[in-house]
Every structure is written in structure tokens, then in C-alpha cells.
Amino acid sequence: MRKLLIVxxxxxxxxxxxxxxxxxxxxxxxxxxxxxxxxxxxxxxxVNGTPESLMCIGFTEHVTGGEIWQATEMTIPEFxxxxxxxxxxAQKVAYLFLQAKxxxxxxxxxxxxxxxxxxxxxxxEPDAAALAGFAFAIGNTxxxxxVYVPTTDQTGWTDGVPQTFLGSTPxxxxxxxxxxxxxxxxxxxxxxxxxxx
Numbered sequence: 001m002r003k004l005l006i007v008x009x010x011x012x013x014x015x016x017x018x019x020x021x022x023x024x025x026x027x028x029x030x031x032x033x034x035x036x037x038x039x040x041x042x043x044x045x046x047v048n049g050t051p052e053s054l055m056c057i058g059f060t061e062h063v064t065g066g067e068i069w070q071a072t073e074m075t076i077p078e079f080x081x082x083x084x085x086x087x088x089x090a091q092k093v094a095y096l097f098l099q100a101k102x103x104x105x106x107x108x109x110x111x112x113x114x115x116x117x118x119x120x121x122x123x124x125e126p127d128a129a130a131l132a133g134f135a136f137a138i139g140n141t142x143x144x145x146x147v148y149v150p151t152t153d154q155t156g157w158t159d160g161v162p163q164t165f166l167g168s169t170p171x172x173x174x175x176x177x178x179x180x181x182x183x184x185x186x187x188x189x190x191x192x193x194x195x196x197x
Contacts, residue, residue, distance in 0.1 A: 023071055023072075024070055026068045038059070057165070071165075076147065089117055092114075092131060097166040113131065148167065
């Protein structure tokens with residue numbers, strides 16, 4: 001029974017895993033929102049050819065229209081444990097991303113606050129009030145947020161250091177959910193047969 005539970009857990013987590021995946025990205029412009037002349041959420045970026053609305057969390061990096069690059073997709077805990085971040089910073093920018101997404105990017109100071117959290121710029125602090133409801137918790141993994149960290153080999157990057165972006169975890173396709181559900185039902189039936197025979 002213990003082995004079966006381990007297999008079920010592995011299947012469940014692997015079906016939702018995005019981390020460690022290398023994705024192709026292309027910047028397609030910004031909606032026109034900006035903070036002090038610098039573009040803010042939403043950035044229109046294609047991820048593996050799918051258009052998405054992302055938030056940049058680096059103030060000192062730049063991106064130009066049409067630029068392409070590769071990035072490693074990470075979860076918030078993985079990004080927080082990386083040497084260039086911390087779990088506290090990762091959680092704060094995830095919290096800010098969800099706020100920016102909720103208001104459609106109309107308050108550009110929210111994105112600017114994410115820059116301040118990561119790099120201490122721009123100064124003075126753009127919008128400390130945006131973090132008023134934030135509470136650090138090791139167990140808060142922000143499962144609906146993913147991080148795109150540029151890889152070190154940037155053959156398609158033309159404007160200095162690549163940017164790190166935050167985006168939403170896509171909803172699994174119905175066919176993926178059906179496949180996972182069918183597998184879990186089959187494993188449950190196998191476990192029941194072994195327990196009662």
C-alpha cells in the first residue's frame with residue numbers, strides 16, 4: 001500500500017510539473033502601461049508560441065520588440081531557493097503579480113514595487129502599500145504562479161541582460177485531466193483488489 005501511495009504522489013506531482021522545462025520566449029510588446037516611462041505589466045510574450053501576459057521583475061534589464069530567448073520555467077519555491085533570490089522575495093513578487101493581474105495592470109506602481117523588491121530600484125519605493133496584505137509563510141508556494149528565468153546561453157538576446165518574468169500556471173487541458181483521472185482510478189482499483197484478495 002505504501003508503494004502505491006508513493007506512485008500516486010509521483011504521478012500527481014509530475015502531471016503538474018513545469019519546473020526545469022526550457023521554454024522559448026518572444027517579446028511582442030506591451031499594452032502601453034508604464035511607470036515613469038518604463039513598461040509595466042502586462043508584457044505580451046509568447047511562451048512556446050502561446051501568447052501570455054507576463055510581469056517583468058527586473059528594472060535594470062531591458063527587452064525590445066521581437067526579441068527571442070530561452071528561459072527555465074520554475075515554481076516560486078524553486079526560484080526562491082535559487083542563489084539569486086530568496087523565498088521571501090519570491091513570495092513577495094508572486095503576491096504582487098497576482099495583484100497586477102487582478103487589476104489588469106492599471107496600477108503600474110505594483111509592477112514597479114516588484115522591481116524594488118528584487119533590485120531596490122526605482123527609488124523611492126514605488127508602492128509599499130501594495131504589500132500591506134502580504135504575509136510570509138514557508139508553506140505558501142503560490143501554485144498558480146510560474147517564473148521564467150533566462151538561460152545563460154542567449155543567442156537570441158539583443159539588448160543586454162535578459163529579464164526574468166512571472167506568469168500564470170496554465171489550466172491543464174481536459175484531456176490531460178481525463179488521462180490523469182483514469183490512471184488514478186485504475187491504480188485505486190488495483191489497490192482495492194490487493195487489499196481485499
